[in-house]
Amino acid sequence: MSSPEPLFDYEARLAACARGEQSALRDLYVQEGPRLLGVARRLVRDTALAEDIVHEAFIKIWNGAAQFDPARGSARGWMFSVTRHLALNLLRNQARETPFSEDHEMPANEDDGFDAQAHSGRIHRCLEQLDPQRRSCILHAYVDGYSHAQISQRLGTPLGTVKAWIKRSLNALRECMG
């Protein structure tokens, strides 16, 4: 289970970081470090690179703690956003837009192990309402960091179709989730 610990007060830890309490940053690291590393690792597909990203993310979390605005979202969500965008910047800047090489590791089966039923939240129920291929587009993009071109190649679907699917799927998800 990867649901967040309900008794863990992320906002209070972040406020303590803003006051300069390093033990609070350590608490956040102990609490979410493995999940953040897992997210970064899945995106950049390299453990050492993923640790560099988590390192940078915690420095951003430390430096940004004072500016964090709880009205804009949860502290936990912000930690994931910081980490994901660092990884995505790296992925895109590295011009990994090149097609997959022969040895690129990919899950074998068509559904790629994305089992929406194994997860409980609302996004998963909304995802289940999407056509399986469109659901794959969303998950390959968000979880694997695939570009439009990579998804197109992965699914064997024309690039224009993938772009249209993603646009419509995002609209459908927004309708479903509010």
Place this chain on the structure above:
Amino acid sequence: MTTESAQERDELAGEYVLGTLSAQQRIEVQKRLPNEPDLRAAVDAWERRLLELTDYAEAQQPSALLWPRIERSVERLTHNTPITSWWNLLPLWRGLSAAGLAATLVLGAILLTQTPPKPNYLVVLVAPQDKAPGWVIQASNPREIQLIPLGVVEVPADKALEFWTKADSWQGPVSLGLVKPGQTLSVPLDKLPPLQPNQLFELTLEGANGSPIGKPTGPIQAIGRAVKVL
């Protein structure tokens, strides 16, 4: 940009969070975010909607070196230098080697006064600041060690001393339990691999029930490495 509709802005925000924008598009969005509350709000909404998809990435335990690295960077940023990432800290070990003379004297005294069963390993635990010897560990057999106080230290009422060890090849330190000041403590090591030369031992000040996370969190009270006795 001026003709962007709310719909277009929301689609841009969605693809930004999803990750499908190009490097150039990402840079443009990131430049606009601080100045455009509408775009910011749209991105925030997408971050909240999609956050749970992070569940699909399997958690991965970071290497033992990652936290000390983060800590060093943060300390560099905040210009203070508490010693917490001790097992990687070269200056500390340089300092401790200077404490060799004190250690030798204490070991000598113990060997003379106790006329053993001869210990196979000895450790002198010294205070990190002034290198004053505070405890001695002796291991007559590799399965049990004794922690012997050389004096009485004061521990605040709501705190406890926790005893830790780490061999060079281990990922992180392992707790050997809580220590009462002024008392000799025997610790069976049957849960751990046999003692190794250079194995690290230390006492840290933790909450009354010990460290809540199974790793040292409080200040080091005493620290030393195992020396094999020939």
